[in-house]
Amino acid sequence: MVYGVILVGVVCFDFDGTLVDSYTCLPDVYRKLCQAVGLSSSQADVAVAELMELEDLKEVEEDYRRELWWGRYFSDRWGLELSSAELSRLHLMWFEWRTQLTTVVDCALDVLLRLKEAGFKVYIVCGSDVIPGVKRRRVEASGLLAATDGLYVAHEDFDGCVVDKAIELASAHGAVPYVVDDKPRRVSKAVDRGARAILVRFTGPLKRVWCEPYPPEVTVVDRLCDVLDVVLGSGV
CATH class of the missing domain: 3.40.50.1000 (HAD superfamily/HAD-like)
Structure with a gap:
């Protein structure tokens, strides 16, 4: 023994x-994010597809610092200059939406x-x-x-x-x-x-x-x- x-x-x-x-909910979560930064419905259609592609690439890289690459994306693609505080708040909201929509x-x-x-x-x-x-x-x-x-x-x-x-x-x-x-x-x-x-x-x-x-x-x-x-x- x-x-x-x-x-x-x-x-x-x-x-x-x-x-x-x-994961299945991510397009809906990203749509909420696009609405939160002020994109129109048609702009959001484009942005959601592009952000999902970016999310896919970053998942492979295991780079979850979304505040960094969101900031670059919204600036370069849509001319939106979001402060660090705004990006931090959006990241928290993104997780709240994701939690609500997770099954x-x-x-x-x-x-x-x-x-x-x-x-x-x-x-x-x-x-x-x-x-x-x-x-x-x-x-x-x-x-x-x-x-x-x-x-x-x-x-x-x-x-x-x-x-x-x-x-x-x-x-x-x-x-x-x-x-x-x-x-x-x-x-x-x-x-x-x-x-x-x-x-x-x-x-x-x-x-x-x-x-x-x-x-x-x-x-x-x-x-x-x-x-x-x-x-x-x-x-x-």
Whole structure:
């Protein structure tokens, strides 16, 4: 018998695109932003398409400093000179709109609860929204946090990458974590670090980041609820 360490399974979930769909709403969120800066309806039609393309490119670069690239975009494209204070306010409003329009994946709560009932430690480990506290508020608004053993936000609750934090959490229980994410890049890193990786297919308005390759060791599921079959069927 091993004393001091209780061996349990650990599953770490991403948030955006995995437990919730916070991407499909982005065109509507950007339309609200365009209205807030005073663009006409026809101008907003153009701007939304261009901002979504920019969002897609920046997602690949993992550059979420929207206040910087929004400022350049609205100045260069529409001649709008927005102050730092205005851009900060707009960024907060953008996240408020996104939170309101985000939908929780139908089976998300059931998946979390059933894993916990089966004895797994369940965490949400995700990237930051740049503005301190915003990601935590968004997770709390989803109603999913209470069904987990904790939330860890990069650059707020820990330094380093999400996958390394998942491994750290699992190591405390003598386990190798399951890392569940919608982005090939993240699950590829999980495989590289020796974790178990589950990719939940997601189709949203941003295309580039979800088209990246991933290694054959990644388990791919079409629906979040299929994660239960993978994890509970593993016997680990």
